[in-house]
Amino acid sequence: MRFAAKWIVSLGLLLWSFGAQAVLTIEITRGVEIGTPIAIVPFGWEGQAAPAQNVSDVIEADLARSGRFAVLPRKDFISLPHEDKDVVFKDWRILKAEALVIGSVRLSAPGKYQVQFRLYDVFKGSQIAGFRYTVGAGMLRSVAHQISDIIYEKITGEPGAFNTRIAYVTREAPPGVKPVYKLQVADSDGFNPQTVVRSPESLMSPAWSPEGKRLAYVSFEDKRSKVYIQNMTDGRRTMVAEFTGINGAPAWSPDGRRLALTLSRDGNAEIYVMQLDTRALRRLTSDPAIDTEAAWSPDGRDIVFTSDRAGTPQIYRMNASGGSAERLTFEGDYNARASYAADGKSITFISRSQGGFRVAVLRLDNRTAQVLTETSLDESPSFAPNGRMIIYATEVRGRGVLASVSADGRVRQLFKLEEGDVREPAWSPYNRELQ
C-alpha cells in the first residue's frame, strides 16, 4: 500500500500510571510520513521544582497521533527559543519545518500556572496564533489539548478533537477473582481515567448526551439488561428502562431531550423513543425482525438502525418520527451498529468483510462504502466530533483493546490496558465548557 509507512512508536506514555487507576496507553500502529512538518520546542519553565505537567510533550503526542503532522525530532533543533524575540526562522527553514511552536509555563501564584504559546509559519516568518492561559495544575493537560486543537485547526483548516473525552468499559478478571466491570471516562489520549460506574455484571453501550454531561448505558447488574443515565456533574443515577424483555441501545436525540431505545416489551426487539421528562414512549419500528442500534442524524431528522428484516442484519434509515425505512447497506451479510459523523454526511458501522467484522464508513451522498480496518472482531465504532478519527473496540492477541483509525484509514493506533479488557468506546462531543 502506498501509504503503508508502517512504524511503531512508543510515545513514552507506556509506563505512565495515574494513581490506582489503570491508564490506557497509546501505540501508533500505522502512521504516515506525509503531513505538515512541525517543530515543537520544549516549553520553557520558570519555577522551582519541575512543572506539574510537561505541556509541550502532551502537544507533541497529540499532533503525532493525528496523522496530519510530521513532528520533527528535538535532537535536530539548532536553537530552543521560548520567547518571540529569540526565534530565528533560518534555524527552522534548514530543518524544513513549516510550522514552529514555542511556549513557556510559569508559576504565577501558588497552584496557578500561566501557560503561553505561539505558533509560527516558518516560510512567511510570521506568527499564526498565540494565546495565554492561567489555570490550576489539574487543568494543564486540558490546556495542552486546547493548544493542540488550535494548532491543528490553524494548520489543517479543520477543528481538532484533542480536548475531548472517551467513555469505555473495562473488564478486569484476574484468575480466581470475580470480574469487575467499570464504565470509565478518560481524556482523548487515555489520561485522567475516572470510574463512572462499577459493577460485578456486564456494562455496555455508553452514549454521551449532546452536552457531554450525562452518559446513558446498559447494565446487567440486576441479571438482565436495564438502561440507566448517569449524570456526571452531580453523580446522580437514574434508571430509565426496566421493561419486560431486553432494554438496550440507548441513543440521545441531538436536543438531549429524548432517548432512542431498543425494547422487547411488546414481544421482540423494536426501537422506541422515550421523552425523558415525561418518560412517554413512542414505538418507531414494527417488524417481526430484530430492530436495534438506533442512532440519530445530527439534525435530529433521521434515525439509522440495524434490522435483519431482510434475513441478515443491515443498516436502515427512517424518519425520527416513524414511517417506512430505507435500506442503506447491501454489501455482505452483516452490517450493524451505525452512527453518524457530526456533519451528517457519512456513517460508520461494523461490516463483515472477508470473514472479519471490521469498521466501515458509508458516504450517504454517493453510497460508497469503505472498509477501514484489517482486524476481525471490531465493535462499537464512533466518530470523533471533528469527523477525522473513529474509535472502536477490537481484539489483539486475545485481549480487548480500543483502537482508532483516521476516517481515511491511513493512521491507526491502539489504546491498551496493562491488565484486563477494554471495550465499548464512545467519543464525547466537544467540551464547550473548556473552550
Added chain:
Amino acid sequence: MKNRKYLVASLFIALALAGCASDEAVKPAGDESGAAPAQTGPSGSGAAPGTALSDRERQRRAELLSQRRVHFAFDSSTIDDEARAIIEAHASHLVANSQLKVTLEGNCDERGTREYNLALGERRAQAVERMMKVLGVAGSRIKTVSYGEEKPLCQEHDESCWRQNRRAEIGY
C-alpha cells in the same frame, strides 16, 4: 416469513408427538393433557405400569435431561434436531412436574455487535420458549432472559468456542 417458519416447526413437533403417542399405544385413558405425558420424565409421574420405558429409552431420556444447553448456528435462532431432542426431554419433564418454573437464557458468540447480539440472544431464548409452549409447558412457568455476548462460557476466539457460546440455557 418467520411466523411461517415457526408454524412449520410447530406442525412438525405436533406430528412427531402424535407419532410418538400412537407408537407407544399405551396412553392411559382419561389422560388430560394430550400427547405430551406419553413422554414421561425420569420421575415417572403419570406413567401407568404398562408404559414403562425401556432401559435404553430411560437412559436416553436421562442423558438428554442432563443437557441444559442447546446450541445454534451463527446469527440463527433455528432449533436443530439435536437441540429439539433436548428441549423435548425438558418439556416433558416440566409437564410432568408442574411445580417447576423454567428460565431460558439466550447467549451469543462474541462476533458481531453487542446490541444486535442482545436481541439475537433473546430470540434464541424465545425460540426455545415457543417450542416448550407447543409441547405443553404453560407460558406462565417460563421466563426468558438474554445476555447477548456478555456471558461467554469459553474465551477463545475460534469456532469451537463460538459454538459453545451460541446457546440457550435451560434452568429450573
